[in-house]
Amino acid sequence: MTRSMRPAADRAREPDRLGHMSTTSDSAVRAYINVHREEFLDDLAAWLRIPSVSADPERAADVRRSAEWLAGRLTATGFPTAEIWETDGAPAVFAEWPSGDPSAPTVLVYGHHDVQPAAREDGWHTDPFEPQTVDGKLYARGAADDKGQVFFHTLGVRAHLAATGRTAPAVNLKLLIEGEEESGSPNFPALIGKHATRLACDAVIVSDTGMWSKDTPTVCTGMRGLTDCQIDLYGPDQDIHSGSFGGAVPNPATEAARLAAALHDEDRRVAIPGFYDDIVELTDSERELFAELPFDEPEWLRTAHSHAALGETGHSTLERIWARPTAEVNGIGGGYQGPGGKTIVPSAAQLKLSFRLVAGQDTAAVQQAVRDWAAARLPDGIRHEITFWGATRPCLTPLDHPALQSVVRAMGRAFGQKIRFTREGGSGPAADLQDVLGAPVLFLGISIPSDGWHAPNEKVELDLLMKGVETAAHLWGDLAENWRVA
Amino acid sequence: MTRSMRPAADRAREPDRLGHMSTTSDSAVRAYINVHREEFLDDLAAWLRIPSVSADPERAADVRRSAEWLAGRLTATGFPTAEIWETDGAPAVFAEWPSGDPSAPTVLVYGHHDVQPAAREDGWHTDPFEPQTVDGKLYARGAADDKGQVFFHTLGVRAHLAATGRTAPAVNLKLLIEGEEESGSPNFPALIGKHATRLACDAVIVSDTGMWSKDTPTVCTGMRGLTDCQIDLYGPDQDIHSGSFGGAVPNPATEAARLAAALHDEDRRVAIPGFYDDIVELTDSERELFAELPFDEPEWLRTAHSHAALGETGHSTLERIWARPTAEVNGIGGGYQGPGGKTIVPSAAQLKLSFRLVAGQDTAAVQQAVRDWAAARLPDGIRHEITFWGATRPCLTPLDHPALQSVVRAMGRAFGQKIRFTREGGSGPAADLQDVLGAPVLFLGISIPSDGWHAPNEKVELDLLMKGVETAAHLWGDLAENWRVA
Structure with a gap:
């Protein structure tokens, strides 16, 4: 953004209580965007040239330069406040632009300015830090x-x-753009905890996700939560001879397997007592909306590098990955794993499990359920320890939430199409914002699966990017008009 | 043995059909042994000084020297034939001493002349290859x-x-003393196959085992068989994100665990269909005899480095390790096993299983049962391969077998005690002899659990060693008298 982008006079349809218009007309927005599109893309290209790879210590100065560049652009855009927020790692950017209307809702936009590593030799057709536009796609x-x-x-x-x-x-518009998302956001919880007062908001808009496809614009309504753990099982004090002792003493590898097998029943439902307690079930309407999506299971299986679908009986693949809690064996190990055979009863085994959680599940309660379940199933002679690595809470915004409805209307105007709904099966720092700030999380993203996140030749489709601009242009007025928070 | 040990005239109780006596009197045997005991121990010490470590390529010449030394002693003992038999590895020794009686049974004694590695710094109190007698125990x-x-x-x-x-x-007495037992007998099947005609016998006497304890002399009546395999399971073509795909595609680590868990039912019986078909069950009498042994389970658990007993419901620990077939998980691995967590659905997993087999079980049938069981349990989308490493058949001699009865009587005379029965839970090359030669395998050993096989400070108790000599002295006459083979 440059000073030349400061607003000219424009049409407005309806004055607010301070005499301002808030609802944007489609034509006025498009006209403004068309005038400023090239400057906008030039500015974005300048930012993309900064290799802000947070995982690479040698790029720390570039990550800082990226933050400073962004803060400067936000000031130029008109944000009265644009600050660098330090962390124990890479800096974040915070910007704030009050509405002036005391009854206006406060919205915090979340994103990140750091990027994944990239090198030409990874398979890029162009320099990953020298943006190139080809056939309406911006590669960088x-x-x-x-x-x-x-x-x-x-x-x-x-x-x-x-x-x-x-x-x-x-x-009241706030932006928090962190600098370590691609490194697992190690300092993010501390950052938002420290600045919770300044980050206070009525809703969080996460712009770090995507849509179903170019032809099927969608809004994501929730992310699953996550908790994962390691269970160490100890049997004999050393590996022992399976001929002399096997079949007469407990085997920790067998017990690890029995635990892992007991995670699911024959219907592939998670069999840990209490696991499904209090979950927010999909409504019939949501299930119908999922089923309307043009889901191509053979194509999805190719994306999954998998050769069959398998999951909880009674649910579709999309339901399983978006809206059902799961238990997964991420790793299992015990005994002899080298070439050939070794006839031992191993002394120890290990299980790494992760649980995806949906709204209504309490991470602490799930952890306790896992602890109780494991302890109850292991026989005498097997000692065990459970270590939970962490917990990310699920987030879900109901389809009828007024702020979500505003996002859907704003996107609908930008895309000129019915907006459908997805959810995100993964888990992310958005949930931290929800937890710390006590605000619902909404998702506004225009990226599509072929954009190649974390892969060579990452790109954004320019027409979708401009629809993102349009959506953002419509959103604030719609929110102010339709969502009166206490 | 030296020439001075050639037999003097002695008492005999009963002439055989050639006018020879065969049954030995206890006193005559003891008198002879007492006269020759020191020479015998001196000779044994000379052999023990040869470090015939088959696992150490630098000791190959010592292993050969050991074979040559033994062949020389057997000739000196009176064996008309004592030969070095070459293999692709270390040499064996074969000796033969015909009875002259055409109706006499033919017995093949099996043992080995190679030893485990040993070094003073492993914890030996004396030089492992410089025999020392302390308190009636010969250490080497x-x-x-x-x-x-x-x-x-x-x-x-x-x-x-x-x-x-x-x-x-x-x-008709034959000895086959191999030189690679401590290296897994890699060339033994080929050796006995090649020389099957010369090894032909009515019974094999394995002198490479032990007894229950010093105070409880026993005869082992069988060894379990063994077959072991690796099952490789393949799911996604690469590790995939558990948030995006978990719970909707099959996970090979989960399936490996489900297979391993399905090995046993809730009673810890092996749950593979057909596994127990045709097994020779323990008789009530055998179970009673096992139960009479002075078994100290807490002490046994210490030996097992284990903290509880667990096995097939309805069977004692001794029954479980000696007489019941088992399925054991020797190793399991799949997915992420490093520090911390990694939220993936792994692409592959691996299971190493071994099965101890008892008389009546056919190794090929068990392998097929395992293949069928695994194939039937794995879902679409999981490809698998099973590789069996090998198979050793079980062997079991019924308590009422006349040759076994002879061993029991001979031991009873030597020990002046009731001889009880054990079995061996492990598996060994004895079964190869049984298979190739079609002869029952009997076990005659006087070693006890504290002798420290494969450990520092290996020893033999001299009074037990001399009872071994006595047993051997009584055995041939008893067999000739009481066991008339076709």
């Missing part, structure tokens, strides 16, 4: 994940102002 | 396993001749 590391999706908010808010004649957004 | 590598137990047959057969006045044993 970070084009989709996540610089492009952060950056559409800058032109979006300018278009919002231009189309409404406002000098400040219709909502 | 190979004292019990197996040179001492091979060597008692030399003085045994001399005492037999001396006590009966015979010039040839009452049975």
Whole structure:
């Protein structure tokens, strides 16, 4: 964004109580965007040239330069406040633009300015840090994940102002753009805890996700949670001879296997007592909406590098990966694993399990259920220890939440299409925001599966990127108009 | 054995059909042994000084020297034939001493002249290859396993001749003393296949085992068989993200665990269909005899380095390890096994299983049962391969077998005690002899659990060693008298 992008006078349909317009007209937004599209893309390209690889210690200065570049652009966009927030690792950027309307909702946009590593020799057709546009696709590391999706908010808010004649957004707008997402956000919980007051908001908009496909725009309504653990099992104090002792003493590898096998019943439902307690079940309407998506299971299996679908009886693949809690064996090990055979009863075995959680499940309660289940199943003579690595809570916004409805309407205007719903099967730092700030999490992303996140030749489709700008331009007015928070 | 040990005239109780006596009197045997005991021990010590470590390529010349030394002693003992038999590895020794009686049974004694590695710094109180007698115990590598137990047959057969006045044993006596037992007998099947005609016999006497304890002399009546395999399971073509795909595609680590868990039912019986078909069940009498043994389960658990007993419901620990077939998980592995967690569905997993088999079980049938069982249990999308490493058949001699009864009587005379029965839970090359030669396998060993096989400070108790000599001295006459083979 440059100073030349400051709003000109524009049409507005309806004045708010301070005399401002908040609802944007489609044509006014598009007109503004068309005028400023090239400058916007030039600016994005400049940002993409900064190799802000958080995983590479040698790029620490570039990550900082990326944060500083962004803060400068946000100031230029008009944010009265744009700050570098230090962490024990890479810096984040925080920006704030009050609405001026005391009854306006407060929205926090989340994204990240760091990127995955990339090198030409990994299979890139172009320099990953020298953006190139080919056939309407902008190729660069970070084009989709996540610089492009952060950056559409800058032109979006300018278009919002231009189309409404406002000098400040219709909502109190905050941005938190972290610098370590691609390194697992190790300092993010501390960061948001420290700044919780300044981050206070009524909703979080996460712009670090995607849509179903180019032809099927979607809004994600939730992410699953996660907790994972290691169970160490100890039997004999050393490996012992299976001929002399086998069949007469407990074998920790057998017990690890019996535990892992007992995770699921014959219907592949998780068989840990209490696991499903209090979960928010899919509504019939949600199941119908999932079923309407143009899901191609053979194609999905190719993406999964898998040769069959298998999961909880009574649920479709999409339900299984988006809306059902799961238990997965991430690793198992015990005894002899070298070439050939070795006739021992091993002394120890190990199980690494992860549990994807859905709304209604309490991570601490699930952890306790796993502890109780394991302890109850192991025989005398097998000592065990369980270590949980962490817990990320699930998040889910109901389809009828007014803020979600605003996102859907804003996208619908940008795309000129029915907006459908997805969920995210993975788990992410968005849930930390939900937990610390006590606000619902909404997802606004325009990336598509072929964009190649974390892969060579990452790209963003320019027409989708501009629809992201349009959506952002429509969203703030819609939210202010339709969502009155206490 | 030296020439001075050639038999003097001795008492004999009953002439055989050639006018020879075969049954030995206890006093005549003891008198002969007492006269020759020191020479016998000196000779054994000389053999023990040869470090015939088959696992150490630098000791190959010592293993050969050991074979040559033994062949020389057997000739000196009186065996008309004593040969070095070459293999692709270390040489074996074969000796033969015909009875002269065309109706006499033919007995093949099996043992080995190679030893486990040993070094003073492993914890030996004395040089492992410089025999030392302390408190009636002879310490040296190979004292019990197996040179001492091979060597008692030399003085045994001399005492037999001396006590009966015979010039040839009452049975056709053959010895096969291999040189690679401590290296897994890699060339043994080929060796006995090649020489099957010369090894032909009515019974095999294995002198490479032990007894229950010093106070409870026993005869082993069988060894379990063994077959072991690796099952490789393949799911996704690469590790995949558990958030995106977990719970909706088959996980090979889960399936490996489910297979391993399905090995046993809730009663810890092996649950593979057909596994128990045709097994020779323990008789009530055998179960009673097992139960009479002074078994100290807490002490046994210490030996097993284990903290509880667990096995097939309805069977005692001794029954489980000696007489019941088992399935054991020797190793399991799949997915991430490093530190911390990794939220993947792994692409592959592996299971190493071994099965101990008892009489009546056919190794090929068990292997097929395992293949069928695994194939039937794995879901679509999991490809698998099973590789069996090998198969050793079980062997079992019924308690009422006349040759076994002879062993029991001979031991009873030597020990002056009731002889009880054990079995061996492990599996060994004895079964190869049974298979190739079609002869029952009997076990005659005087070693006890504290002798420290494969451990530092291996020893043999001299009074037990001399009872081994006595048993051998009584055995041939008893067999010739009581066992008339076709």
